[in-house]
Structures are given as C-alpha cells and as structure tokens.
Amino acid sequence: MIYLKTFELSNDRSSNPNIYPFNILKDKEPEVFVFQNITVLYGNNGSGKSTILNLMAHKLNLKGKERTSSEVIGTCGYFEKYASKCEYELGENENGRKVRRIPESSRYIKSEEILYEVRKIQQDAILQESIESNLARERGLQNAQDFLKTKEGEKQFERFKFARG
Numbered sequence: 001m002i003y004l005k006t007f008e009l010s011n012d013r014s015s016n017p018n019i020y021p022f023n024i025l026k027d028k029e030p031e032v033f034v035f036q037n038i039t040v041l042y043g044n045n046g047s048g049k050s051t052i053l054n055l056m057a058h059k060l061n062l063k064g065k066e067r068t069s070s071e072v073i074g075t076c077g078y079f080e081k082y083a084s085k086c087e088y089e090l091g092e093n094e095n096g097r098k099v100r101r102i103p104e105s106s107r108y109i110k111s112e113e114i115l116y117e118v119r120k121i122q123q124d125a126i127l128q129e130s131i132e133s134n135l136a137r138e139r140g141l142q143n144a145q146d147f148l149k150t151k152e153g154e155k156q157f158e159r160f161k162f163a164r165g
Contacts, residue, residue, distance in 0.1 A: 002091035003102050007056055008032045010085035019078050021051050035091070050110070057108035058083040064108040131157060 009031050014022035025048050033039070033052075041049045057065035058080065090099040132145060147153045 002035055002037065003099050003106070004035050004056070004060070004088060005091035006032055006034050006087075006089040007052075007059075008087040009052070009055070010082050012082065012085050014078075021048075021055070021079060021082050024048055024051060053108065053110075055079075055083050055086055056088070059086050059088060060102050060106070062102070062106055062108045064110075064113075066108075066110075128157070 009025055009028070010022075011031075012022060013026060017023050028048055041052065043049055054066050056062075090102070093099055128148070132148065148157060
C-alpha cells in the first residue's frame with residue numbers, strides 16, 4: 001500500500017535568499033516526487049533531503065516532525081508558510097481504492113533516532129553482560145542469570161541503567 005502517491009514542492013520564492021526553506025529547494029529536481037513501494041532520496045550533505053522529509057512531515061502533520069524556530073521562539077513561521085504551499089496526493093490501498101487519510105499511527109523517524117535506539121540496545125547488552133559477569137564471580141553464572149530474571153534482578157538492572165547516565 002502506498003499512502004502517499006505524490007508530493008509537490010511549493011513554487012513560492014522569497015526575495016531574501018536567506019529565508020529558509022524558500023530558496024533552498026529552488027531548481028532542485030524533481031519538483032514533484034512520485035512514490036513507489038520503495039523510494040530513495042539521495043544526494044550530498046546539504047542537498048535538502050532532510051528538509052524535504054520534514055516538509056512532508058509538517059504538511060501531513062505527522063508525529064515526530066521537527067520543531068521549527070518559529071514554534072520555539074515565536075518568530076515568523078517561514079517554514080510553515082512554505083509547507084502550507086506544498087501539495088500532495090494520497091495513494092491507493094491493495095484493492096486499488098483511494099486512501100482517504102494517512103494512518104494516525106504514522107510518524108516521521110529520522111536516521112538519528114534509529115541509530116540512537118540501536119546504540120541503546122547495544123549499551124543494554126553490554127551492561128547485561130557486565131552485570132552477569134560480576135554476579136557470576138559472586139554467585140556462579142547460572143545463579144547470576146537466574147537472579148536477573150527475578151523481580152529483584154530486574155530492579156537491579158534498571159538501577160544500573162539509570163546510574164550509567
């Protein structure tokens with residue numbers, strides 16, 4: 001199922017070349033994105049990939065959209081103005097029927113968030129191994145593993161997680 005069929009960038013421009021994102025995306029190809037089952041955005045650093053994704057998130061009002069400076073400090077919302085001028089078309093479901101809306105559970109997830117979660121999992125695994133190793137010296141490996149499966153063991157593990165930062 002393709003929820004988003006097309007997304008068209010705004011043609012609006014600003015006379016001030018520093019107003020983000022009005023002039024950042026001018027002359028970028030394509031102006032209209034047509035989505036398939038898998039769509040890849042690629043380009044050099046600073047080419048606008050994240051800006052385009054964030055514009056989509058703002059236009060579709062997705063959870064996880066990045067806050068803009070106007071939301072934080074109350075300045076003029078140029079980003080929001082630009083996003084409001086972008087257009088999109090919803091896709092079709094498996095039966096070829098038009099999708100009426102993006103599911104509420106949809107969200108904008110940045111690669112940094114995924115990497116953060118992977119890092120957390122890795123750190124938890126290292127912590128678990130360290131705790132097991134220390135307990136194994138005191139109690140023996142099997143007793144240590146059995147202890148960590150108990151409520152008290154889970155509490156200890158959570159305390160260690162909290163203490164490490």
